[in-house]
Amino acid sequence: MAVSVTSPFVQALNTHAETLTSLVEEGRKAMGYFCHYTPVELIHASGLIPVRISGGPGDVEMAYNLAPDFICPYMKRGLEKALAGNYRFLSGLVQGYTCDIACGMANIWADNIDGDLFHILPLPYEDTEESRRYLQIEYRNLIDKLSDLGGNFSDSSLEASLDIYARIRTHILEFYQKQFEGKLPLSSSELWQVIQAGFVSVPETYLDMLEELQAELISLPVPDPTGVPVLISGSLIESPNILDFLESRGGRIVADDLCSGMRSASTTSRSSSDPIERLADLHFNRFPCPSRSRAEDRLPLIQQLIEKSGARGVVFIFQKFCTPHLSDYPFLSDQLKADGIPSVMIELDESWQADAQMGTRLEGLFEIIEG
Amino acid sequence: MEKTRKSNKRLQTAKELSRVVADYYKECGAAKADGRPVGWMPPMNGAIEIFYAMDLQPVFPENWSPVCAAFGLTPDNFDVSEGMGYSRDLCGYLRNIIGYVNGPINDPSFPLGSLPAPDIILSPGGGCIPVMKIFHALERRFPEAKVLTSDLPQVAVEDIQEHHIKYAVEQINRLVAFLTEVTGRKLDMNRLSEVVQLSDRACALWDEIMTYRRFIPAPFSAAEMGIMFVMVTRQGTRIAVDFLEKVLAEIKERAANGIGVIENEKIRLFWDNIPLWYNMGVFNYFEKMDGVVVAETYSAAWSLRLDTSNPIRALALKSLMSYPLVSCVSIKKRREMVLKACRDYHIDGVVLHRNKSCVPITLGQMNIKKELEETLGIPSVIIDADHMDDRNFSTAQFQTRIDAFMETLHAKKQSLAMKIP
Numbered sequence: 001m002a003v004s005v006t007s008p009f010v011q012a013l014n015t016h017a018e019t020l021t022s023l024v025e026e027g028r029k030a031m032g033y034f035c036h037y038t039p040v041e042l043i044h045a046s047g048l049i050p051v052r053i054s055g056g057p058g059d060v061e062m063a064y065n066l067a068p069d070f071i072c073p074y075m076k077r078g079l080e081k082a083l084a085g086n087y088r089f090l091s092g093l094v095q096g097y098t099c100d101i102a103c104g105m106a107n108i109w110a111d112n113i114d115g116d117l118f119h120i121l122p123l124p125y126e127d128t129e130e131s132r133r134y135l136q137i138e139y140r141n142l143i144d145k146l147s148d149l150g151g152n153f154s155d156s157s158l159e160a161s162l163d164i165y166a167r168i169r170t171h172i173l174e175f176y177q178k179q180f181e182g183k184l185p186l187s188s189s190e191l192w193q194v195i196q197a198g199f200v201s202v203p204e205t206y207l208d209m210l211e212e213l214q215a216e217l218i219s220l221p222v223p224d225p226t227g228v229p230v231l232i233s234g235s236l237i238e239s240p241n242i243l244d245f246l247e248s249r250g251g252r253i254v255a256d257d258l259c260s261g262m263r264s265a266s267t268t269s270r271s272s273s274d275p276i277e278r279l280a281d282l283h284f285n286r287f288p289c290p291s292r293s294r295a296e297d298r299l300p301l302i303q304q305l306i307e308k309s310g311a312r313g314v315v316f317i318f319q320k321f322c323t324p325h326l327s328d329y330p331f332l333s334d335q336l337k338a339d340g341i342p343s344v345m346i347e348l349d350e351s352w353q354a355d356a357q358m359g360t361r362l363e364g365l366f367e368i369i370e371g
Numbered sequence: 372m373e374k375t376r377k378s379n380k381r382l383q384t385a386k387e388l389s390r391v392v393a394d395y396y397k398e399c400g401a402a403k404a405d406g407r408p409v410g411w412m413p414p415m416n417g418a419i420e421i422f423y424a425m426d427l428q429p430v431f432p433e434n435w436s437p438v439c440a441a442f443g444l445t446p447d448n449f450d451v452s453e454g455m456g457y458s459r460d461l462c463g464y465l466r467n468i469i470g471y472v473n474g475p476i477n478d479p480s481f482p483l484g485s486l487p488a489p490d491i492i493l494s495p496g497g498g499c500i501p502v503m504k505i506f507h508a509l510e511r512r513f514p515e516a517k518v519l520t521s522d523l524p525q526v527a528v529e530d531i532q533e534h535h536i537k538y539a540v541e542q543i544n545r546l547v548a549f550l551t552e553v554t555g556r557k558l559d560m561n562r563l564s565e566v567v568q569l570s571d572r573a574c575a576l577w578d579e580i581m582t583y584r585r586f587i588p589a590p591f592s593a594a595e596m597g598i599m600f601v602m603v604t605r606q607g608t609r610i611a612v613d614f615l616e617k618v619l620a621e622i623k624e625r626a627a628n629g630i631g632v633i634e635n636e637k638i639r640l641f642w643d644n645i646p647l648w649y650n651m652g653v654f655n656y657f658e659k660m661d662g663v664v665v666a667e668t669y670s671a672a673w674s675l676r677l678d679t680s681n682p683i684r685a686l687a688l689k690s691l692m693s694y695p696l697v698s699c700v701s702i703k704k705r706r707e708m709v710l711k712a713c714r715d716y717h718i719d720g721v722v723l724h725r726n727k728s729c730v731p732i733t734l735g736q737m738n739i740k741k742e743l744e745e746t747l748g749i750p751s752v753i754i755d756a757d758h759m760d761d762r763n764f765s766t767a768q769f770q771t772r773i774d775a776f777m778e779t780l781h782a783k784k785q786s787l788a789m790k791i792p
Contacts, residue, residue, distance in 0.1 A: 065737060067734060067737065068730070071730060100698070100730055103731075104734030104735060107702040107734075108702070111703075120700075122526040123524055124496075125520070126520060134534060134537075141532075291500055294510075326458045327461060327507075
């Protein structure tokens with residue numbers, strides 16, 4: 001039954017290139033981005049469709065003519081797809097400096113992929129009066145660049161975009177709340193599909209889809225929980241197979257700390273008369289990515305997720321060569337261990353294939369938890 | 372060729388460098404006894420001048436890693452950090468320094484007297500991710516140290532605008548206020564002015580030294596790159612200026628007398644990316660095939676002149692520009708810089724070090740490679756290695772690639788010579 005309620009999202013994911021190409025042919029513009037530190041509200045308020053680049057499982061060939069192999073699968077595959085012409089519908093890229101690779105890759109795209117605007121947003125780290133003033137100037141500069149591209153920005157269009165994205169985030173967080181409580185009638189891979197669809201859909205359409213889904217979920221039965229409850233932590237999961245694999249080995253995902261998951265929706269803004277201030281709030285209030293924060297800042301948030309969801313262990317699922325996550329891992333795993341929360345770390349390459357060794361390690365973790 | 376080797380140096384002044392290095396670490400060790408608080412910080416920003424102006428002791432953990440590599444101590448440090456759970460895929464600077472501070476830091480027999488524990492940590496928001504993460508780990512290791520998190524958004528050099536400079540100026544002022552609060556010392560603006568003048572004088576000398584690389588034969592090579600030590604640790608001091616004046620005098624004399632690195636220089640090379648600190652001897656490897664590594668990317672980060680009439684603004688600009696200049700923040704600017712160096716120094720071929728320990732510098736290399744070939748007709752070769760971890764360096768593979776590359780360059784040069792009537 002759950003398959004039918006998520007099928008619009010699966011379809012949106014599978015056909016997004018065709019959908020966006022048609023929209024662009026009709027006169028709309030689409031703007032790419034890598035991660036959710038990009039102010040998508042601002043792109044949308046300028047009349048463009050923000051589209052998150054995806055890598056997905058597959059081979060890397062052409063991208064190795066432009067980048068080394070020791071960068072994350074997401075960036076390699078995203079470039080591969082762009083070089084293959086899969087992102088012809090984009091007018092360019094807007095990307096905040098999050099990790100080194102995101103910045104370098106945006107520059108490589110600028111040099112090698114057709115587009116009118118490749119903009120790297122130099123984002124502040126500290127939340128101070130000065131940094132907010134600075135960030136607002138950066139936002140205004142980006143608005144000017146998007147206007148040069150034919151964008152039609154106004155404060156009221158930004159208000160509207162902020163409201164749409166806020167409603168989207170509310171729905172997603174409600175799904176997570178249900179997942180914490182064991183009341184979500186969707187599997188982890190279905191929830192993954194629902195969220196990923198939002199990264200490549202027109203926000204208004206996506207919001208309608210979410211509202212419909214919320215209504216349908218009410219009547220769906222919740223399956224009895226089986227498996228050891230765990231939290232998964234990492235950057236992007238680019239294939240739902242890995243989630244199914246984890247659950248097939250005896251785990252049950254009850255929460256996530258993923259930038260392709262809950263982190264993408266975890267931010268808030270104060271109500272303010274100035275929409276640019278609201279946008280700055282969203283930047284500073286995010287559930288932080290390790291590329292922009294200390295592990296010490298992230299630990300209490302992960303601990304809260306564990307407490308809320310009843311997770312009894314953590315599976316760190318990292319993309320290979322992800323410096324921000326790999327750097328924080330020793331501290332986080334030690335601290336969780338001290339809390340009595342065991343963890344395991346698995347790394348995945350661009351094939352996104354789990355192997356037998358990973359299965360054994362996961363089973364080992366679940367056995368430890370079950371005693 | 373061995374896997375780890377020191378380079379053969381030709382400059383007498385470069386040989387004096389070991390004394391300069393030893394004196395610096397001796398000074399670091401004596402700082403606490405002398406009543407000077409010790410601050411650990413990343414290099415390539417304006418904090419060093421502020422520290423010297425306030426008579427505080429700056430220490431650079433990033434720079435300590437090459438020192439550990441030169442003494443062959445990195446494998447032990449890697450063992451410690453990897454034992455803590457740090458992946459081998461992480462930057463070697465990160466694994467080395469985290470291993471060192473959690474391992475042999477208090478070993479009295481450690482070379483150069485080891486490093487004094489920090490009283491102050493300047494933790495960067497900005498720069499590259501590994502450096503940011505190094506400082507987070509240092510905060511954890513030295514919880515008693517006072518910490519200032521700096522905030523310097525990474526902006527491409529060609530995109531720097533007034534609001535970026537204003538923000539960076541605010542950050543420098545924030546640093547001064549923090550140091551005043553935690554040390555009780557005030558910044559004397561006249562003293563800062565002197566320090567910035569010395570720093571700018573060092574940059575001017577550095578630039579002048581670099582211009583002698585255009586001479587054929589080259590009076591010095593990348594094997595002498597250790598002289599950069601004073602630009603990292605001594606900017607803003609008379610020590611840097613005095614040392615660089617000596618280096619310049621010697622290089623001038625060598626250039627005037629046509630004394631090159633080798634007798635029969637035929638091929639001039641450019642090295643992109645950080646050198647192999649555990650094997651600076653690779654720069655000498657080219658010499659048996661009449662090649663000299665005349666220039667390299669890494670030295671460009673120190674060529675930033677300072678506006679001495681406005682010291683705080685000058686330091687803000689320096690802080691904004693240094694990292695983007697040599698990294699993937701400004702691939703365009705870096706490419707222009709490499710191409711300019713290749714023209715100015717009459718380069719025949721470029722060695723691109725695909726450096727597993729430094730993705731920010733490695734990203735963009737392929738675009739540089741393409742541009743070198745298309746715009747200047749200069750061939751290049753990629754060598755896979757790592758600036759810190761010799762486990763990621765294969766001597767045999769290096770030799771095979773370089774031998775073949777040098778043969779190509781000789782053949783190209785010969786065929787060009789035959790075409791000239």
